Amino acid sequence: MTLRAETPQDAAEISALTSAAFATEAHASGTEAQIVERLRKADALLLSIVCEEGGRLVGHIAASPVLVGGQPGWAGIGPLSVLPDLQRSGIGSALMTEALRQLRALGQGGVVLVGDPGYYTRFGFVADPALHVRGIPAEYVLSQPFASRRSGGIRFHPAFGLEG
Numbered sequence: 001m002t003l004r005a006e007t008p009q010d011a012a013e014i015s016a017l018t019s020a021a022f023a024t025e026a027h028a029s030g031t032e033a034q035i036v037e038r039l040r041k042a043d044a045l046l047l048s049i050v051c052e053e054g055g056r057l058v059g060h061i062a063a064s065p066v067l068v069g070g071q072p073g074w075a076g077i078g079p080l081s082v083l084p085d086l087q088r089s090g091i092g093s094a095l096m097t098e099a100l101r102q103l104r105a106l107g108q109g110g111v112v113l114v115g116d117p118g119y120y121t122r123f124g125f126v127a128d129p130a131l132h133v134r135g136i137p138a139e140y141v142l143s144q145p146f147a148s149r150r151s152g153g154i155r156f157h158p159a160f161g162l163e164g
């Protein structure tokens, strides 16, 4: 298993793997692949890491800037995708651990994502009542400060289409 930054040649395969990963997820919006494409086009990817195995891409994670209480300096993580036949074999964990390491190294103040607490709390994410995303139930707004805690509304990049 190799983790590396995406290259321009990876774009189509990342879209296909993202669509495949979310195809059977009840909570999926169906727009996850487009979110990655829009972030790339807007030059808003703080990181885009692929997991390569046997010459194919089997997993991917993205991160982009968010505003917390109107202030920059934190990152939003997602989408995170693993090919369905390879899920639950440690790929998602490896991608998340590497993304957190890189975002810290980039000097980000903290990270936030919208996701299943049953999965993400193992990486140190908590549901902090001081942080909220419009339209998303509080238990799914998971965050992890690297420096000091912040409070307020979180605005993901417009590529996520969360602004309503």
Ligand SMILES: CC(C)(COP(=O)(O)OP(=O)(O)OC[C@H]1O[C@@H](n2cnc3c(N)ncnc32)[C@H](O)[C@@H]1OP(=O)(O)O)[C@@H](O)C(=O)NCCC(=O)NCCS
Residues within 6 Å of the ligand: 021, 022, 025, 080, 081, 082, 083, 086, 087, 088, 089, 090, 091, 092, 093, 094, 114, 115, 116, 118, 119
């Ligand atoms: C969610 C996802 C990224 C996890 O990646 P993965 O490679 O399958 O996960 P891992 O193998 O690293 O899982 C590690 C642990 O988390 C558990 N786990 C995996 N997915 C889980 C989930 N959705 N809920 C709770 N636990 C989960 C695994 O059982 C494993 O537990 P263990 O270490 O006790 O055996 C992957 O399943 C996926 O792509 N799902 C579809 C897309 C999606 O939902 N993405 C996340 C959006 S919030």
